[in-house]
Amino acid sequence: MNVVVDGVSKTYGIQKAVSDLSFEVRTGEVLGFLGPNGAGKTTTMKMITQCMDVESGDIRVGEWSVLNNGPEIRKHIGYLPENNPLYTEMPVIDYLDFCARVQGVPSSEVSNRIREMVGVCGLNREKHKKIGELSKGYRQRVGLAQAMIHNPEVLILDEPTTGLDPNQIVEIRKLIKDLGREKTVILSTHILPEVEATCDRILIINRGEIVADGTAASLKKQASGKNMVRVRLGGEDLSSVAQTFESWPETGRVSALDAASNLWETEVEDVDSFARNLTKTCAAKGWYIVEMSPTETSLEDIFRGLTL
Template structure:
């Protein structure tokens, strides 16, 4: 199912939590919703899931409007809230049976759906335990199971790895990637590695507005602009190497990073590459290259640039 968000605005008192936001999520896509705390991610996700009603704008889920057909949309969405509310005194099987009944799954199908969720979410060894006895990682798995039990087309996950240890984070990410092959997924996070590891596309929101939309590679390319190279050269003096490098027409600037190792940072002119010309110059002058690597703009740097003003 496609999701189309059109001019979404939601206020809490005088403050706009979401300010005229528009975007589209294609069926089968895993969208990473990225932004600092308080940026408007959760509000947008709750509006898509029909938990809150916006003052302005509309959201179409599979062609149905949240204003006109919220009951149809809710049947097609699985939602995992950030705080993952679970009944701690229930065991996993009883809890999933309870959720299945709430979703109106026919009684004869419920045992099969519970077993399917236990297998999918890796809960076989824990299925008879009380939820309150489970680790945070396994409680997140139960949260995913309850979000998936009615087989929704769309899965909305709000900060799904909050509070997990590194091993649990990797496990939940792998689980989300597997689920994402079959469903449309919106995943919110303020952790960059999270969205890069699991998502096809990244949407960055700040102060209630979308500031960027694209893949991780596109964001880096957009931010980087000019080619930046780290170059190590031996076989000549620093001054001679500088002189010969400056003869290359595509080079815009050269900075010396390390005198002893003779490491340079080279920035090329826009839309040009200096790699071949550097190599040819070194061959002509009997220098040898110890290092020649592109300097990649980090996603963290892009995120800070976009959200700290």
């Protein structure tokens, strides 16, 4: 089920939270929603899940629009809010039962769905406790179970892995990736490696506007423009290395990173042809390659570059 956000705006008083935001997420896609605090991530998610009305513009989920078919859409959306609100006085099983019934899961399937969610979210040991007695990580699991209990086609997860231990984070990421094959998933997070690990596509927003949209690889390419290669050479008389590199048409600016250990970094257009040239030159001049590694602009750098 595709989610289409079409020119959506929202203001809080005089502050514009989201302005004219448009994007589309397709079935089988995991969209990572990034942005600094207050960029409008949560506001956008709230508008898709309809706990807040859109001010202008439209959001369509499948063939339905939030303006006319709200209840129909809500049946097909699972939502894990940012601070994961739960009825703390309820036992885990009762809470999941309640959520399933409220979402219109047929009575005959409720217990099956609960069993499945308890298994998937690793709640087996804690299932009879009251939610208020659980640790933060387990509450987060209950929040995830609640979002998925009715097997929704669209999942909106606001910082799904906060409070989980590393093992559980790996499991949940894998779960999200698996779900993402058949469903539409939008998740927001501040953990950038998580986005690279789970998301097919990244959307960075800042001050309510999209500043970047693409896969992790394409964003990196866009941000750096050229590939960077780091080279460490050995041999005698290395003083002419920088000039040699610069004389080649495919290399750009060369910088000596560490003169003592003979380390250079250079921008190249094509890593392969650079490597070919380098090997030839080394053979001719009696140098040898100790290390050669293409370096990537990290997602952190891209994020800082776009949102600072």
